Amino acid sequence: MQHIPPTVRKGPKKHLLSRCDFYIYVCLCVLCLCGIAHTQSASNALRFDGEDAYVLLGKESSLNLTGPLTLEAWIRPTGWGEASQSGFGRILDKSVFLLFLNKTGSDYPEESVVFFMQHENGTGSGSGSPPHTIQLGTWQHIAVSYDGNGTVRLYINGVARSLSQPIGMPAGPIADNSWADLFLGESSGMNRAFEGDIGEVRIWNTVRTPAQILAHFKAGINGDESGLAGYWPMNATDPETLRDRSGNGNDGTIFRATWTDGPDFNADTDGDGVPDTEDECPSDPDKSEPGDCGCGVPDTDTDGDGVSDCLDADGDGVPDTEDECPSDPDKSEPGDCGCGIPDTDTDGDSIPDCLDPSAPPDRPRLAWPTDGLIRLSLTPELRTRDFSDPDATDRHAQTHWQISRASDFSSLIFDRTSDLRLTRLTVPRLILEEGQAYYWRVRFSDSQGDESGWAAPSVFITQTTGSDTDSDGVPDAQETGTDTDLDGNGVADSGQADMLAVKTLTGQAAIRASVAVSSLAALMAVDPADIGDTENRPDQFPLGLIGFRLETDYPGALVQVLAYFSEPLSDQTGWYRYDRLSGWQDESVYARLNGRGTLVLNITDGGTGDADGVENGIIVQIAGPDEIVPPAPAPSADSGSDGGGGGCFINTASARQFIHQ
Incomplete structure (x- = not known):
């Protein structure tokens, strides 16, 4: 409602207001205007x-x-x-x-x-x-x-x-x-x-x-x-x-x-004498509050039992007086399974799930992050609500977790099933990228092997950390200098298009694309102490861990990556990988020593060595070697040694056998 300023009409000069009258008039106008401004807040x-x-x-x-x-x-x-x-x-x-x-x-x-x-x-x-x-x-x-x-x-x-x-x-x-x-x-x-x-x-x-x-x-x-x-x-x-x-x-x-x-605070649409802004039933002239039956429906009690004729506790459209299941919004009759339990036949065998010994679990519900949440961590904890199953004796056996950039999940970036992470899963490092929208969903399996339907998906957007300002795939704080040349070709590792290099806990490491790798997307150093899971973890990681994400043009392919380290690796070195669903895995059989500081890694997209679990052309791995060659002892003055024996590479059969090509 537009505010219209008062109109001052001009008359003959002999009717001009006296100075006193004029001041009074102005004051009254101001008071009027102020009164309007403070009783009608939105025009x-x-x-x-x-x-x-x-x-x-x-x-x-x-x-x-x-x-x-x-x-x-x-x-x-x-x-x-x-x-x-x-x-x-x-x-x-x-x-x-x-x-x-x-x-x-x-x-x-x-x-x-x-x-x-x-x-x-x-x-x-x-x-x-x-x-x-x-x-x-x-x-x-x-x-x-x-x-x-x-x-x-x-x-x-x-x-x-x-x-x-x-x-x-x-x-x-x-x-x-x-x-x-x-x-x-x-x-x-x-x-x-x-x-x-x-x-x-x-x-x-x-x-x-x-x-x-x-x-x-x-x-x-x-x-x-x-x-x-x-x-x-x-x-x-x-x-x-x-x-x-x-x-x-x-x-x-x-x-x-x-x-x-804007709002007209005096409007009374239904003419019942109650302004719309105070009327909970602004279109019902007989009610200003919903009462038992809601606006537009009279609270009639024909049988005089104290319950309105319309009262429908479960909201299924059937009055309680005619409803055999007055607390079940999906039923007005008990059916096969009784009130409160749907007569669902998920497997189509004409036997309702409630009477079928192998009924599937109920469809899961997602709890966190809530739909549309933004600036989420790159390693968020996904949480579902508790497992439920029509069969009271069935237990929660597995959860299938999926993450996708597409709302229809036509392309997946994470697809893993776990018998340990049932209602909570922290997304592994390097799966998610900064400032991106992701959809996620789950389905449950029970101890009979029956699967639920998929949960209604939820979407979230990851945060932007600004930790890699030059967008080269390596965190700024872990960049190596121009003097790092782990492959020994005379060119700084950080300046080679097919390599990424990073500072580790005690040195440097680099990876190079070898067979079937189209690009190296990211490399980071990871402190093993940040991983609380100690089951099957080696006693030491002298160089720490490295995490990398790479891409291949051949989904499902076996790819090969060269990993370089600034310290010589022992011939007893194992290659241990970690992800949150599988824990610590000894994958030494998928690695091969290729010189004292180099390993050849063989990884299958969506299979062995890939944390995302899906053949999608993206491989993610966090792993590291558990042994390096110890420093050579200083020779004694009378040993007669030339000083070269203590640090030599021992070409004997390893307790761990690395694969050879």
């Missing part, structure tokens, strides 16, 4: 198309909220958002704290508003309003506060609502977000657009009390209140800029959102 709004409209509010320090905060916004959604089933339309998004809508298909209540936080301790939490508290096409004021310790409060139209917290409980400060831009009407990943109108927005670095929320959700504020971090009253129609009136300079840049009318 305009921005309309978002649910596709590519948003406002970028920046990342000034005043918006880096990690402790107490309060978020407020007027919204009139016309859809639930860009995600196909759940919507997840963003009201506000600063990567580590989000305010968004949820329709259905997620762990949150249906047709709710959700506040999600990523905490400083690495955990995540989500708090949702009760089911069906968000209505399309209606102006509603949303407010949420967090005290920075563990208490979230959520308000709709100034009234506190109960919370559902299915993802995790709030715990401590919010993670630092100084690096992240604040978005209005869109996610930082540009894939969760809001559809509808957003009016006045306020952000505070304090917890607003319930009384303050109720008193001011329709009333305006001055913009100079204590704790105000950002204030966008939507009282201008600049097509490019949304002005911050808090004095903190958080002006927003408007991208494709358009100006429209």
